[in-house]
Amino acid sequence: MTAAELRNVFYTYSKGTPFESAAVTDVSAVFESGMITGIIGHTGSGKSTVAQLINGLLPVSSGEVFVCGKNIWEDPKKMRQVRFTAGLVFQYPEYQLFDETVYKDISFGPKNMGLSEKEIDERVRDAARDVGLDDALLEKSPFELSGGQKRRAAIAGVLAMRPQVLILDEPAAGLDPRGRREVLGNITAYRNKTGAAIIMISHSMEDIAEYCDKIVVMSDSKVLLSGTPEEVFSHADELVKTGLTVPQVTKVLCGLKAMGYDVDTSAYTVDKAEKEILRLFGGEKKC
Amino acid sequence: MLKDVTLGQYFPGNSIFHKTDPRIKLLLTVAYIVAIFLAKSGAAYALLLLVSILITIMSGIRLSVILKGIKPLIFVVIITAIINVFWYSPPEGTEPLFSFWKINIYLGGLLTALYMAIRILCLILGTGVVLTYTTSPIALTDAIESLLSPLKLIKLPVHEFSMMMTIALRFIPTLIEETDKIMSAQKARGADFSSGGLIKRAKALLPVLVPLFISAFRRADELAVAMECRCYRGGKGRTKMTRRTLRPYDFILVIFFGAFIAGVVLINKYIPFYTV
Ligand SMILES: Nc1ncnc2c1ncn2[C@@H]1O[C@H](COP(=O)(O)OP(=O)(O)OP(=O)(O)O)[C@@H](O)[C@H]1O
Ligand SMILES: [Mg+2]
Numbered sequence: 001m002t003a004a005e006l007r008n009v010f011y012t013y014s015k016g017t018p019f020e021s022a023a024v025t026d027v028s029a030v031f032e033s034g035m036i037t038g039i040i041g042h043t044g045s046g047k048s049t050v051a052q053l054i055n056g057l058l059p060v061s062s063g064e065v066f067v068c069g070k071n072i073w074e075d076p077k078k079m080r081q082v083r084f085t086a087g088l089v090f091q092y093p094e095y096q097l098f099d100e101t102v103y104k105d106i107s108f109g110p111k112n113m114g115l116s117e118k119e120i121d122e123r124v125r126d127a128a129r130d131v132g133l134d135d136a137l138l139e140k141s142p143f144e145l146s147g148g149q150k151r152r153a154a155i156a157g158v159l160a161m162r163p164q165v166l167i168l169d170e171p172a173a174g175l176d177p178r179g180r181r182e183v184l185g186n187i188t189a190y191r192n193k194t195g196a197a198i199i200m201i202s203h204s205m206e207d208i209a210e211y212c213d214k215i216v217v218m219s220d221s222k223v224l225l226s227g228t229p230e231e232v233f234s235h236a237d238e239l240v241k242t243g244l245t246v247p248q249v250t251k252v253l254c255g256l257k258a259m260g261y262d263v264d265t266s267a268y269t270v271d272k273a274e275k276e277i278l279r280l281f282g283g284e285k286k287c
Numbered sequence: 288m289l290k291d292v293t294l295g296q297y298f299p300g301n302s303i304f305h306k307t308d309p310r311i312k313l314l315l316t317v318a319y320i321v322a323i324f325l326a327k328s329g330a331a332y333a334l335l336l337l338v339s340i341l342i343t344i345m346s347g348i349r350l351s352v353i354l355k356g357i358k359p360l361i362f363v364v365i366i367t368a369i370i371n372v373f374w375y376s377p378p379e380g381t382e383p384l385f386s387f388w389k390i391n392i393y394l395g396g397l398l399t400a401l402y403m404a405i406r407i408l409c410l411i412l413g414t415g416v417v418l419t420y421t422t423s424p425i426a427l428t429d430a431i432e433s434l435l436s437p438l439k440l441i442k443l444p445v446h447e448f449s450m451m452m453t454i455a456l457r458f459i460p461t462l463i464e465e466t467d468k469i470m471s472a473q474k475a476r477g478a479d480f481s482s483g484g485l486i487k488r489a490k491a492l493l494p495v496l497v498p499l500f501i502s503a504f505r506r507a508d509e510l511a512v513a514m515e516c517r518c519y520r521g522g523k524g525r526t527k528m529t530r531r532t533l534r535p536y537d538f539i540l541v542i543f544f545g546a547f548i549a550g551v552v553l554i555n556k557y558i559p560f561y562t563v
Pocket of ligand 2: 048049
């Protein structure tokens with residue numbers, strides 16, 4: 001089911017001043033429930049802008065944005081409702097923590113939704129569990145947490161609103177490999193539990209390849225490619241031309257192909273590439 | 288949005304005002320303000336308006352930018368003008384222009400109001416065009432440091448003062464950007480900054496102010512460390528990357544403004560139409 005959709009969306013920053021810059025030009029994309037859609041692109045390609053267009057933080061210059069089947073700009077008075085449905089976790093969300101305790105900070109969103117005390121309590125504890133935060137940490141000040149824990153607390157603040165569309169802007173940026181895996185694993189678990197549509201912005205081809213069901217590639221404020229990982233990574237040349245890369249293993253396969261072997265270069269995870277190489281050399285897995 | 292405040296912002300360009308030495312511009316701004324307050328005769332005010340519009344055109348700043356800068360101040364101009372109309376106390380025996388109920392409107396009152404509006408408008412246009420729109424903050428503080436440097440003789444910390452100003456100016460856009468970002472992030476969690484009474488709105492700002500202060504302190508710390516790492520030890524023996532020398536257009540502008548002030552004074556004296 002389509003959970004969110006952009007149709008021919010344009011957005012220009014600082015319109016009408018000398019600093020005018022077109023950040024999004026003619027972008028159309030569909031985001032499905034129960035799927036993780038990755039948005040990838042070089043620095044300044046408009047990914048964060050797209051994220052803010054989906055939940056109505058930025059007004060479209062032209063085009064339409066649909067969340068759960070409704071055009072969000074039809075009735076701007078209901079925009080708060082849209083923000084609860086389409087939860088957005090900003091880049092470096094730990095800088096938005098403000099309350100005395102982690103618990104209170106996570107409850108900020110649910111409180112704004114006007115829920116009952118009991119419901120809020122349940123949601124806060126649920127969200128904290130979803131991101132792997134200990135109950136003991138809930139009563140601490142958010143400023144006493146480590147960087148990774150702060151990140152989790154901030155993500156929990158959005159999860160507690162139980163959004164049907166969850167947008168994450170670089171959720172794993174600046175975390176160590178283990179922190180990355182855990183946070184991205186938590187996000188996948190949330191998808192499995194709730195069937196929400198997840199939109200994940202990332203710089204890392206490896207992360208995108210491993211966790212996403214669909215990929216949208218942005219370049220110079222436009223959508224360059226979109227589709228399943230196989231489809232996208234089979235256009236390795238185009239990706240490289242715009243300054244992006246393909247996952248390491250896809251590079252290996254491309255190298256093999258360039259050497260004249262007949263391999264399918266669309267494998268993008270280590271497992272799939274291993275199978276492909278084993279098929280090619282007719283061997284069996286030894287260890 | 289906060290970003291759309293354009294008054295006091297620098298707009299890069301290529302006009303004579305952009306090229307002139309910032310020290311000269313600073314002095315000319317003072318001269319220009321003096322000229323505004325010297326004007327008495329109606330004709331002098333006309334000259335003020337004319338020159339203000341002329342330099343605005345010369346600066347090559349887009350009209351939309353200037354109008355945007357003026358817009359928030361229009362209200363102030365109108366209120367000042369209205370107050371002037373009613374508070375005018377005429378000399379004995381002046382006939383009111385017209386009167387209704389208990390209120391008398393005098394010609395002098397209307398003129399004062401008009402002149403006041405022209406003054407404020409010229410102040411905004413002139414200081415904006417000559418100084419803030421066309422001078423980068425770094426050039427401006429450089430100029431201030433250079434002009435104040437005689438005060439070093441009486442042991443005033445001129446360099447430190449100008450460094451503080453540079454840093455403050457440098458961080459205004461950063462802080463505005465940061466405020467925008469934090470506000471967006473809290474809005475994404477359903478924060479509502481635009482409804483409710485005064486107290487509710489002030490409370491709604493707490494989730495913005497706390498992260499903003501924390502990040503401002505963090506930035507200050509980082510900046511201090513970064514400056515120390517590059518061996519910043521205050522102003523003593525510090526040299527400048529760009530040495531400014533006066534060039535032809537500096538003199539052109541000085542002559543132009545000199546003629547302008549002289550014009551205002553002469554007009555006051557010889558063409559005293561509608562003087563208030
Ligand atoms: N607040 C703003 N005001 C003006 N221009 C902006 C603003 N934010 C972004 N831009 C411009 O819009 C373009 C897209 O920015 P955006 O933040 O969406 O890029 P991004 O793909 O998220 O990049 P990154 O990977 O670095 O986060 C850039 O060219 C940027 O300079
Ligand atoms: Mg970004």
